[in-house]
Amino acid sequence: MKKIINDPKRVVEESVAGFGRAHADLVRVELEPVHVVRADAPIAGKVGLVSGGGSGHEPLHAGYVGFGMLDAAVPGAVFTSPTPDPILAATKAVDGGAGVLHIVKNYTGDVLNFETAAELAAMDGITVRAVVTDDDVAVKDSLYTAGRRGVAGTVLVEKIAGAAAERGDSLDEVADIAERVNANARSMGLALTACVVPHAGEPSFDIGDDEIEIGIGIHGEPGRERVGLEPADRLVDRLLEPILSDLPYGEGDRVLLFVNGMGGTPQVELYLAYRRADEVLRERGITVERSLVGNYITALEMQGMSITLLKLDDEMIELWDAPVQTAALRWGR
Amino acid sequence: MKKIINDPKRVVEESVAGFGRAHADLVRVELEPVHVVRADAPIAGKVGLVSGGGSGHEPLHAGYVGFGMLDAAVPGAVFTSPTPDPILAATKAVDGGAGVLHIVKNYTGDVLNFETAAELAAMDGITVRAVVTDDDVAVKDSLYTAGRRGVAGTVLVEKIAGAAAERGDSLDEVADIAERVNANARSMGLALTACVVPHAGEPSFDIGDDEIEIGIGIHGEPGRERVGLEPADRLVDRLLEPILSDLPYGEGDRVLLFVNGMGGTPQVELYLAYRRADEVLRERGITVERSLVGNYITALEMQGMSITLLKLDDEMIELWDAPVQTAALRWGR
């Protein structure tokens, strides 16, 4: 295992400390327990947004703490959802009296730990609502699974709900728009390589030099299916087909097209994939109103990508375009 | 070779086309010959900034085309500097009557092709000045080399010179500040893995599972030295030492600290390295006034990083902070 790290057990702590120093204008970093808080939190009268989960998905979530997006992020150990204590600490730190929204990716561990933290926060008199994101169409949402995973759609939920909170929406309003974004977002990913979790020291799965995993998550889990090498256009089609038919998205829809890198795939490939995705959508009469291309939710150094479609309405567009000032997403100020 | 590509010979064209579609609000993409131009170019009375070079370093340079930075980017084939034609086309496209600055990374091919383009542009009555960046301390700048390579410092030159042009500085003024930034910037990089150029199909060098290349460039060139696995803090020190002693940087200096990912290294490692670099600078009485952490100039999917220091003065800080609106660097608007 080759990584730019010191002690594998201190990776998250040291990295978050570095993040805090690099972005001292945006955030305050607490190390016991580990959480990252917007520099000017709590903001009186504003709904506080807290998200978190295992580390290794950077810039998610700490990279989205700041004006117009999250008030706090809670990074757990690599690929391990945080415990309730730091979630509680973050929730307290951002409560400005208008309540706190927990944005939770749908994994058993995240859901359970955020649940416990919410119960504890309630005991401290803080009103908490939770929105669970589950946009990954690679997983069947049925009684026979833990339900769909929350993946790249989470970034869009955080941005749009964050803008709603920033303009002064109430907790219920912010939660409702977060739910609406999640309900209109669908994602699917693939991987060319596995990733190496520092404490594990070996690749998260074995994959041949001529194989691609389709339907992977963001934790180095193997996917649903393995295929041989294929041209990019075909791979994009493989991701888009199940997404398009799921919501479904169709003629006349306006969408945000999000091509996300898993961490180890160069931009040149992401934009090449974007080109095909854009082409397919045009052919179907779907209008790409907004786009996002880059490494926004990753699985360490995994090579691969995901595609997310978000069906937009006017309010979502307005909130998407609203100013945001975070380490990883910034415009309008 | 596993990549999200179609025909290896069409990678740049298809990727740039995707870039153009994703950022139609910022840029116009021309494919014959390939160049990327700011959507509102030419801007009458403003100095035009053109940069370019081999592809594979994304977001450099197309990601920096837009308000407050470049007016055009000219991507060559992967790791191959572009020919004079597209450089000339870009130069013509951005000339608003105040002259055009070429920002050229110091490689024989880039220098020669930009030179030819500049001669051709002069024949068309366009005043061109060129600034050649050469911030890489891994290469001795002597008669016995092709001179220092232009690496991550180039991003800082483009940002700061771009802001100078945007505020209305003359061609000579913009060129002078670009030279000043280059003269005050020093970089050094390392790699944990090689990268695979699409047309080559095999890794750019062979490296063992327990080896690190120190002093690499951004083209998959091997470095000056190979060392065994070491903790991140030691690696950071290995990069910082030759940088600090070169300019030199010392007590009381104010700097911009730039930790750049080579494409395949996850953010968690970059921030961890940032932490150490910041610590070392503090110990030396150097003030980190500004920071930049992320994949800003890459070598495809190479795992590794570079550290750049830029010694700042008040004007550079003002220009660094000035609004910029590009695909890869954005603030203030």
Next chain:
Amino acid sequence: MGLDITWAVDWVRRSADVIAEHRVELIRLDRDIGDGDHGENLDRGFTAVVPKLDDLAAGSTPGDVLKLVAMTLISTVGGAAGPLYGTAYLKAAAAAGSESSLDGEAVARILAAARDGIVARGKAESGDKTMIDAWTPAVDAAAAAAASGADATAVLAAAADAAEAGAVATEPLVARKGRASYLGERSVGHRDPGAQSTALLLRAAADAASESTGA
């Protein structure tokens, strides 16, 4: 002869040892059908519990130890296993009450409470390929042993045997809860890491008991 605080403390120490010893094995099992952190997570948790044992007040009961384990796992493990095991130990502590010595019946009751806590939080059913598939056979075996008059040590031995068999029996199952469920049919042929860690922990309990009672 009942199991007392000495047994409880010894169980925790043995748990920490056995998890450290099997850390890589649990990581590998989780790597195959999950995200490869189960061994690391539990190791972090039990490593954190051990030094806290020294702070136990004089006169502490097995229930106090179980509660200490619960709170520490909840605040250090994270992931799915943290809250699930945390709840298990919390419910076990409640079932143990303030008794200073636990007989076979009590042990069976405590194991059932732990299992019920996991089900309440995780909603898994038998056959979903989770730690429940080790816990439920263990609880059933413990109840049967206790009903036939076995002492605490024998009850734990029966539970550990059943948990081990249960863990092995997860291999042919298709996962329907937890991360492994994302794999669908591809989860077949792999042992569930949580079921395996359950078997390890219950074996540690049985070993501590047979040591403490000199059986």
Next chain:
Amino acid sequence: MGLDITWAVDWVRRSADVIAEHRVELIRLDRDIGDGDHGENLDRGFTAVVPKLDDLAAGSTPGDVLKLVAMTLISTVGGAAGPLYGTAYLKAAAAAGSESSLDGEAVARILAAARDGIVARGKAESGDKTMIDAWTPAVDAAAAAAASGADATAVLAAAADAAEAGAVATEPLVARKGRASYLGERSVGHRDPGAQSTALLLRAAADAASESTGA
């Protein structure tokens, strides 16, 4: 018997073939001490030249062909080799002038002009481990052959032999120009890709000559 347009066109076609054939070898040489694109770059360039040969006006001279090659390489190759080879062919074209047939003297003069063009642009000296280390021996051998009265075909054969030896002789050198110079001592033991492609191109010229003159 002098070399005419047929030779020039044949040289270009042979160049395209030989570069395509050695594309991977040149990529590998460049990979070892550069950035692994030299074979790809030249292949792109010569592949682009070939179809343009059909557009040559009737009555074109060898100089016209050389100029066509120059312009095409300049606009399609990029990197260091594009402008350097481009300049070489451009200067060669100028030296060839409008002559329709080139004798040994002319060929030697043309090769010298090409080499001088590369030096003027790239500032490399002999021993810097660049294409110059193939060109200069070739130019010297050509001059010597021409001085001793050799015909064009023999001059090119002498040049090709010398270029090949020159390319081999770059192996022990420390690079001082181009990308390989970044490696310092680590460049020792590798053949310079540009010197190797020079040897291939001059051999193609010689082969085309011996074919066209039936030697």
